Amino acid sequence: MNTPIALITGASRGLGRALAAGLAREGFALIIDARDAAALDSAAQEIRAAGGNVTAISGDVTDAAHRAALSRAAETAGRLDILVNNAGTLGASPLPALADYPPDELRAAFEVNVIAPIALIQQLLPLLRPHGGAVLNITSDAAVEAYTGWGGYGAAKAALEQASNVLAAEELAIRVWWADPGDLRTDMHQRAFPGQDISDRPRPESVVPAFVRLISQRLPSGRYRAAHLMPAGHGGRHAG
Amino acid sequence: MVIDVAPPGAAQSERGLADAMLTGFGLPDFRLPAEREAHDPPEARGVARDGVRLLVSRRGSGQISQHVFRDLPGLLLPGDLLVVNSTGTLPAQLRAGGGLAVHFCSPRPDGGWLVELRQMKNKISRPNGQGCVGQVISLPGGAALTLQARAGARLWQARLSVAVVPYLLRHGVPIRYSHVRRDWPLAAYQTVFARTPGSAEMPSASRPFTHAVVTDLVTRGVLIAPLTLHCGVSSLEAGEDPYPEPYDVPPATARLVNHVRAHGGRVIAAGTTVVRALETAALGAAPGLVAPSAGWTSHVVTPETGVRAVDGLLTGLHEPRSSHLRMLAAFAGPDLLARCYAAAISAGYLWHEFGDVHLLLL
Numbered sequence: 001m002n003t004p005i006a007l008i009t010g011a012s013r014g015l016g017r018a019l020a021a022g023l024a025r026e027g028f029a030l031i032i033d034a035r036d037a038a039a040l041d042s043a044a045q046e047i048r049a050a051g052g053n054v055t056a057i058s059g060d061v062t063d064a065a066h067r068a069a070l071s072r073a074a075e076t077a078g079r080l081d082i083l084v085n086n087a088g089t090l091g092a093s094p095l096p097a098l099a100d101y102p103p104d105e106l107r108a109a110f111e112v113n114v115i116a117p118i119a120l121i122q123q124l125l126p127l128l129r130p131h132g133g134a135v136l137n138i139t140s141d142a143a144v145e146a147y148t149g150w151g152g153y154g155a156a157k158a159a160l161e162q163a164s165n166v167l168a169a170e171e172l173a174i175r176v177w178w179a180d181p182g183d184l185r186t187d188m189h190q191r192a193f194p195g196q197d198i199s200d201r202p203r204p205e206s207v208v209p210a211f212v213r214l215i216s217q218r219l220p221s222g223r224y225r226a227a228h229l230m231p232a233g234h235g236g237r238h239a240g
Numbered sequence: 241m242v243i244d245v246a247p248p249g250a251a252q253s254e255r256g257l258a259d260a261m262l263t264g265f266g267l268p269d270f271r272l273p274a275e276r277e278a279h280d281p282p283e284a285r286g287v288a289r290d291g292v293r294l295l296v297s298r299r300g301s302g303q304i305s306q307h308v309f310r311d312l313p314g315l316l317l318p319g320d321l322l323v324v325n326s327t328g329t330l331p332a333q334l335r336a337g338g339g340l341a342v343h344f345c346s347p348r349p350d351g352g353w354l355v356e357l358r359q360m361k362n363k364i365s366r367p368n369g370q371g372c373v374g375q376v377i378s379l380p381g382g383a384a385l386t387l388q389a390r391a392g393a394r395l396w397q398a399r400l401s402v403a404v405v406p407y408l409l410r411h412g413v414p415i416r417y418s419h420v421r422r423d424w425p426l427a428a429y430q431t432v433f434a435r436t437p438g439s440a441e442m443p444s445a446s447r448p449f450t451h452a453v454v455t456d457l458v459t460r461g462v463l464i465a466p467l468t469l470h471c472g473v474s475s476l477e478a479g480e481d482p483y484p485e486p487y488d489v490p491p492a493t494a495r496l497v498n499h500v501r502a503h504g505g506r507v508i509a510a511g512t513t514v515v516r517a518l519e520t521a522a523l524g525a526a527p528g529l530v531a532p533s534a535g536w537t538s539h540v541v542t543p544e545t546g547v548r549a550v551d552g553l554l555t556g557l558h559e560p561r562s563s564h565l566r567m568l569a570a571f572a573g574p575d576l577l578a579r580c581y582a583a584a585i586s587a588g589y590l591w592h593e594f595g596d597v598h599l600l601l602l
Contacts, residue, residue, distance in 0.1 A: 126350065131534070131535045132486070170406060172470055217490065217492060218491055220435075220436075
């Protein structure tokens, strides 16, 4: 049997790291990336120590040369079953009102949260189509709710959601999911609430069963909330 | 056996090669008279969708019986599983200038499509045999179609300048062949199970299902599970290999198939596309089981391959010498199948996508 292969961006910390460990436990071989090489190496070591097969490539998803390196790794592996576009940026912190949002920071947020995932999808579609592969884009309720201060991040995530929606209509032979994990105890969430105690938010590991269910059951293309995907027996804890 | 019910002087089929091959397997051969063709949707003939006729054959007993489609729930048993195809029909014909029509037949794994160039004549299209490598064809709405390479005698590998599915949904019309007299809206070509548009032609075995029939099935305890296989065009010519079609047998459906068969229930495929997908999913599993699988399938079910994971097939009535008859023979055997077709012809059943249907049970 061929080992299924998952490519997960932004896998050195937070949700990406938890998803990588979860998919490794499910038998996926992994290709992971993150900007911070040391943190990425630490994540890869942890997965290997647990028996996982992982290729770690550090770099920035907005860098075309880095995206090409990720593509080459997938081509070398000979197949790709799932691409998880998890790498993202909050943008300016503390969160400014749109009236005051520096355009350069806004542009940078769109580069990371919208342009890079679409570019990576474009590069990897030829590997995803032949095996009925899947794309999972990590998004946020900030894409659909009007949270003050979240205009930059929310607008970028809304763009990613709509790109996912169109991709699902255009690509007949793959699954496209865009999923809101809920508020989690992550560095990104801390940057949104600098100086505040966010320890009431669930750990990223807590939503991994929801994503494993989405992926392993090959649910239909569409928008999902992790809180609604928790398998029976996991308590269905509200994750935000 | 050959059942000759054609009027004197009827034209011989062009497909002599396929004829020789198929009759070699003992399949029923017959000429289909025009009055046995469904020219319009049943609703246009004053018949409800679920009011078309249903021929039932049982291989075990050799019995053939005749029903109305809405009797189907009573013909199945609680614990049987009906597997349906959730593909939607695309308006897959594009009409360009100069009477040129393009049929978008099937997506390809590389993101391109197989297309056929046809010529409109008296509001119906016929193969036109033209085109050359590298040719760019202008289509409505500013789209451009580039012919990249030949794929068999009629088809081309081609690439459209815009995403094909949304483009077809906006600019296309349903593919229609000469036995249907006029254009019908896309709704006439959708089944009650259609969710994801992707098929060049309707998965027509599911056309007679209505919400009422589905409710009857559910309350009787018949289980229903979906899969997806996007159907290409059915009009393959002699010597053409079937091309790969995208399919997806999701884990929940695969589990249900295995569960039902393990408990003595029957898995009934609603359409030849469902057989093809389930039998593909059975190739990678232990005998008698299916495994979740997705991708592209070129698997052809014949009396030689047999069926591994399906116990019954609901399907339309197929043309003489069509490759589908070989799949049907895998369920019914050639003798019973020939008797079914003789019965259907003498009882006045109607053929093609708007016609009557046939349930083949083991």
